Amino acid sequence: MxxxxxxxxxxxxxxxxxxxxxxxxxxxxxxxxxxxxxxxxxxxxxxxxxxxxxxxxxxxxxxxxxxxxxxxxxxxxxxxxxxxxxxxxxxxxxxxxxxxxxxxxxxxxxxxxxxxxxxxAPDTFLGSAGQTARAAIDAGAIGEPVGATAFVTHSQAETWHPDPTFLFQPGGGPALDMGPYYLTALVNCLGPVSAVYGASRIGAPQRTVTAPGRLVDRIDVAVPTHTAATLTFASGALATVMMSFDVWDHHLPFIEIYGTEGTLSLPDPNGYDGPVLLRRHGDPQWAELPPAVPPLARPGTDEQLLRGIGVADLAAALRDGRPHHATAGLAFHVLDALESIGVSAGTGAPVELASTCERPEPVDGTYGAEALKTLETHP
CATH class of the missing domain: 3.40.50.720 (NAD(P)-binding Rossmann-like Domain)
Known part of the structure; x- marks a missing residue:
């Protein structure tokens, strides 16, 4: 040991x-x-x-x-x-x-x-939802992936974070704050992005903070808070992505992936686990897929927001030489895509990405088994 x-x-x-x-x-x-x-x-x-x-x-x-x-x-x-x-x-x-x-x-x-x-980070694609979706795509469950949609809606940080100023200043905004979860999930499923086209704007120019114990009352917004983008993947798939701090209420999915033979619906990529639904053309209803790897935490609990698998992933690569999944190369490519969306929004022209990355290898489920065993021992 x-x-x-x-x-x-x-x-x-x-x-x-x-x-x-x-x-x-x-x-x-x-x-x-x-x-x-x-x-x-x-x-x-x-x-x-x-x-x-x-x-x-x-x-x-x-x-x-x-x-x-x-x-x-x-x-x-x-x-x-x-x-x-x-x-x-x-x-x-x-x-x-x-x-x-x-x-x-x-x-x-x-x-x-x-x-x-x-x-x-993000490492949430290493959870059972990301791995189940990946396995279904690799097995041809939806045929050839053609397109995808992803909707980043309001985290409502003003209501719970004591000082969310950084989210509305350079380095923040919905693209850099929540976008990495969604784009990493898409790259895990579809591979690297080759080009982007985007548009953005500021919604409310000032935000009121209502969080208990707040350290500030109001925030002047200095970055776009609503962005719409089209992503072209090297595989040929296209994705429509919305990232917003202005959508408080909606009936939108988190992520859906559309193929020549069916559709996958993925849960919130800010968490690790949850139902992955498949509906093949002609199916009368959606079917929940069995998890490809053990869940990292009990679905529907606050434990879904715990972090650490990415650090465990790095430690296993360091100690055991196991494959490293949550790599800086993956994170850089996602950041490049998000920054390029901002560039495109400013110029009105599409941007071809200079970076690419390897699609991360599937995980073997060891991390989930370790996490569940610990939770059962120390509930």
Missing amino acids: HVPVRVGVIGCGNIFSRYATGMSRFPGLELVAVADVDAARAHVAAAETGAAACTVDGLLGRTDVEVVVNITPPTAHAAVSEQALAAGKHLYVEKPLADTTAAARATLAEADRRGLMLGA
Whole structure:
């Protein structure tokens, strides 16, 4: 049995507990240190987890930290990643990989130069829903994929996040905040994107924050909050994608994929599990497909929002040489597609992507089995 990979987390804000609790499900991971620019937050996180509270420099100087998990705000991703790589640490970065492709490209180059592993969110495609949809497509259940739709609707962060200002400033917006979940799910199913065409606008120019314990009352919006795009995939499939902070109510699906012989309907890609529905041409009704791999958590519970499988994926690749799925190359390609949609929206012209990526290999379900076993032991 391998010694667990020892992890240090930089960033103890709103999603820290999702990572800390989520990573605790995997016996191959051990959280040993936490850090934040706000020392008080680091000490609270340390008290909750039993890890050591550190400064950022202190965490990066620890010899027992092998992998750094960077869950700082998006505009800080590149700078913190650079520090971690310079300290010789393997790295896993919350989405997006950086707030621009230029910064993300520098991160990839530095990791490659130093021979360090680099993984990145989102990792939700590794759950049972993403893997079930992938298996159905690979098995020809819908014939040749022709098109897809994806709808990113309002996360209503103003109602629950104490300070969602970053979501409405450069580096934020629905495309960079929620778009990575949806585009990663599409790339997992359909392969890399070759070209995009987009249009966008700001909805309400000012947002009112109503969250309990809010730190701000109003936010001036500085980035588009409603984007419509057409994506062309290298496979020839076409996708229509809407990403919006202005759609509060709707009857829209999350993701549907249309083929020459049928349709797949996928659940919310912000979670790992949920029903994947298939309806082949002529079928009288939708059929729920059996999960291709064990669920990571009980569907319909808050455990669906726990994170950590991407870190476990990187650790398994580091320790065991198993395939690495939530790669920085995949995250970079998704970021490139999202940034290119913004460029297209500004110029009114389609953009051909310079990047591509490998379609990630299917997973074997080990992570889900580990997570469920831990949940059964410690409900």
